[in-house]
Amino acid sequence: MRRFLFKTTLWLVGFFLILKAVGMLDNLDRTNENILRIRQVGTLSNLDVLFVGNSYTHTGIDPLQLRESGLETYSLGINAAGVAFYRLLLDDYTRQTGAIPKTIMLLVSPMSFSRFADTFPSIPIHRYLYHPLSNETVAWRFGAPYDQLLRRSFRKGLANAPLLFTAEEESADMKEMLTYRGFVPSRMTFSGKVHPEIAASYEPLSRDPFPMDSLEDLQDLALEYRNKGARVVFYELPTGEAPGLFHAQFLDDYERALADLKKNGFEVLRIQWDTRPLDFRNMDHLNSRGAARATGAIAEYLSEKPGTAAGGHAEESVR
Amino acid sequence: MLFNSLEYPVFLAVIFFLYWFVTTGKTARNLLLVTAGYVFYGWWDWRFLSLILISTCVDFSVGLALGRTENKQKRRTLLALSLVTNLGILGTFKYYDFFADSFANLLTAAGLQVNPISLNVILPVGISFYTFQTLGYSIDVYRRKIEPTRDAPAFFAFVSFFPQLVAGPIERAGQLLPQFQQTHTFDAKTAREGLGLILWGLFKKVVIADTCAVVANFIFANHAAQGPLVLAVGAICFAFQIYGDFSGYSDIAIGSARLFGFKLMTNFRTPYFSRDPAEFWRRWHISLSTWFRDYVYIPLGGSRGRRERVILNVMATFTLSGLWHGANWTFVIWGFLNSLYYLPSLWQGKKKTGRTEETGKLPSLDALGDMAGTFALITLAWVFFRAPDLGTALAYLSGFFDFFIFTGLAQLNQMTGGSFYGLFVLIPFLLAVEWLHRDQEHPVPVDHFPTLLRRPVYYAMALAVFVLMEHQQAFIYFQF
Known part of the structure; x- marks a missing residue:
């Protein structure tokens, strides 16, 4: 029995080690836009404004447009980012550059509080950081499903293994993204009709409650960076049809959450205008035209309200 | 609980440990296996454990009663009790709606309008497997192919043995039941x-x-x-x-x-x-x-x-x-x-x-x-x-x-x-x-x-x- 148990345990340990060893190659990929963004922003220690958010950010904020206003900016929009991703991205950035951006813009939207936010198994951002975190750490800290993280890392590692021996070229799209400092311009225009399959994939959102604990985590994060000397602004971009995916109670709670942020002395910038499909590339992401308007509104806000790190600003609505 | 889930290896390891290291003697081990079987099945839906329990109790009692009587009429009645119970449960949960609907369709085709009463019950997982296994026991005892068992923990473990509870193999009492009536020793091979x-x-x-x-x-x-x-x-x-x-x-x-x-x-x-x-x-x-x-x-x-x-x-x-x-x-x-x-x-x-x-x-x-x-x-x-x-x-x-x-x-x-x-x-x-x-x-x-x-x-x-x-x-x- 003892021998059997010993051999079985040894076998399982071997199995786990193979999983881990191959999984360690999961971030070798040089054509992954999330990895490239994180690597690029980690070289910029003199940022005036760092935009952190999800895909709404990387399609909706154009840093080169803000440069015209004299602001060094980066659009760190990572797909599916929520509060946990924001935390990891900011901590990794400050650790890598040793600097704190003068202004940190944190995206708020119903989607960044939804079940589609902070999905570590599909976007394992912790593995893409300058200082990657292990799957174990993320499973422990954020309750991410460990088996799925292991599986994802193993698969990705297996696919990346040949990269150990080959040089990989960044694609033209990736080069463009780096030129635009994280921004992904799109000239596509939304048809105005949501494909039934896409609508169906978002259907679970209509049942979810608003996660109050995420709001607390967001406030803690903002407070921490404000205490470190950064000006923290919450910003909201137009999201077209997306609010319709949530139920009324969720949206009410979301509005209360924004009011809460304001009440606690944070700046909340809500960029709104009478949006048309022409401003979007799909159901909820801005296209180049929409991004130009949104970025313009932010530039205007930042120039009009230079602000201080201590915060204490009221909600602003830019139309 | 699915075999292809991550819960199963954990469950299996726990039961393995308890079986070989904590329990000694066949009764304690059988009781452990019964508990394991019920947990395994209840993982899916604990309400349907009652059906396994009914089938097990009826067939255990029928077996005992068959062992006590030589009266042909009584023996037939006892077998009928097992058949009615097991096939009744199976019929109600698995086939009632099917036959009611089919009958209604037949009458409708004949020009008679009927509204069948549907039960719309959930089909209990693996019901056909454990029902046939326990039913087979009663039939074998009735045919005097095997002796009825008086060992309740062994019989309960035989019916609810988790590896084959929900999808077989449908074991014969003559082959599997005696294995619950002996104390196993570990064999690494x-x-x-x-x-x-x-x-x-x-x-x-x-x-x-x-x-x-x-x-x-x-x-x-x-x-x-x-x-x-x-x-x-x-x-x-x-x-x-x-x-x-x-x-x-x-x-x-x-x-x-x-x-x-x-x-x-x-x-x-x-x-x-x-x-x-x-x-x-x-x-x-x-x-x-x-x-x-x-x-x-x-x-x-x-x-x-x-x-x-x-x-x-x-x-x-x-x-x-x-x-x-x-x-x-x-x-x-x-x-x-x-x-x-x-x-x-x-x-x-x-x-x-x-x-x-x-x-x-x-x-x-x-x-x-x-x-x-x-x-x-x-x-x-x-x-x-x-x-x-x-x-x-x-x-x-x-x-x-x-x-x-x-x-x-x-x-x-x-x-x-x-x-x-x-x-x-x-x-x-x-x-x-x-x-x-x-x-x-x-x-x-x-x-x-x-x-x-x-x-x-x-x-x-x-x-x-x-x-x-x-x-x-x-x-x-x-x-x-």
Whole structure:
């Protein structure tokens, strides 16, 4: 029995080690836009404004447009980012550059509080950081499903293994993204009709409650960076049809959450205008035209309200 | 709890530890196995534990009572009590709505308007398996084939033994019950074989069957847009899906049981190498086939008597076996079709066993032709088994007569996310392993390899299972 148990345990340990060893190659990929963004922003220690958010950010904020206003900016929009991703991205950035951006813009939207936010198994951002975190750490800290993280890392590692021996070229799209400092311009225009399959994939959102604990985590994060000397602004971009995916109670709670942020002395910038499909590339992401308007509104806000790190600003609505 | 979930290995390890290190003596161990069985089943829905409990209590009591009386009338009444209870539960939960709806449709066709009362109950997982197992006990005691047991923990453990509780093998009391009445000692070789079987079973289910399922599901869902060749691919994929799925389950069940020192019966013996449908039925789902043979076919008269009577017996047995699988006319037709396949062999007088094992290293052309023909017939019948209703099955089959043979073939791999091409490796691999080990009771492909070669293969299999386990697909036979 003892021998059997010993051999079985040894076998399982071997199995786990193979999983881990191959999984360690999961971030070798040089054509992954999330990895490239994180690597690029980690070289910029003199940022005036760092935009952190999800895909709404990387399609909706154009840093080169803000440069015209004299602001060094980066659009760190990572797909599916929520509060946990924001935390990891900011901590990794400050650790890598040793600097704190003068202004940190944190995206708020119903989607960044939804079940589609902070999905570590599909976007394992912790593995893409300058200082990657292990799957174990993320499973422990954020309750991410460990088996799925292991599986994802193993698969990705297996696919990346040949990269150990080959040089990989960044694609033209990736080069463009780096030129635009994280921004992904799109000239596509939304048809105005949501494909039934896409609508169906978002259907679970209509049942979810608003996660109050995420709001607390967001406030803690903002407070921490404000205490470190950064000006923290919450910003909201137009999201077209997306609010319709949530139920009324969720949206009410979301509005209360924004009011809460304001009440606690944070700046909340809500960029709104009478949006048309022409401003979007799909159901909820801005296209180049929409991004130009949104970025313009932010530039205007930042120039009009230079602000201080201590915060204490009221909600602003830019139309 | 699914065998292909991450909970199962944890559950198995806990029970293994408690069984060998904490409990001593057969009663304590049997009580542990009963608890494990109830937890395993209750993981799915604890409410239906009451049904297992009722069946177990009734059959245990019927067994005791049968042992105390020689009165024929009383014995018949006791057997009837077991039959009514078990088949009543099965009928209510599995067949009531089907028969009520079918009857109402018949009356409607005759011009009478009726509104059948539907129960709309959930079908309890594995109800057909444990019901048949416990029912078999009462029948065997009634026939005096076995002595009734007075050991309640052993009997309860026999009915609720978690490795085979929800999808078999449907064990005979005479074979399994005595194993609960002895104290097992740990045997490392048996346990190691058990682990190997579990891994091979998982590989067959998660890697082979679930990959086949992607292709089969796509083709069955879009059969109207496919040409004959793709429809054939769909049917073949389902044939391997159901084989990998069910024989995989059986392997995991047999392997899990071995960890506790139990030996379960063989449920599959390389059925797709059968050279005629009769041989197929001696190799496919053996525990159910032999159950129907012993408790339905032989009591009906078996192969004795006039030819018409034998034909009727065969047809009745196969049709009932079809109905056992599910409350749907597709299963009835599937069973009936197989009875038609089976009939010729009754009079051909072919040798009944060992034909596949006796074949040389490679099959002769004659043998290969027989196997291919049998496989084609069986696969054709699977279309009824897989289709959601008769209309779909007939529409699927009518597609075989389409003129444009290759329609849909070019897009198939793309539409199935690369699974189609994967099958060109997986299915030949499965067939090769089965062929090379066709004379073994429970083949594990690399068991006889030298350690240096065996370990990497086991690791590769385990990694493939782990990676592909992401989208857990329930075992097909759970629904029966």
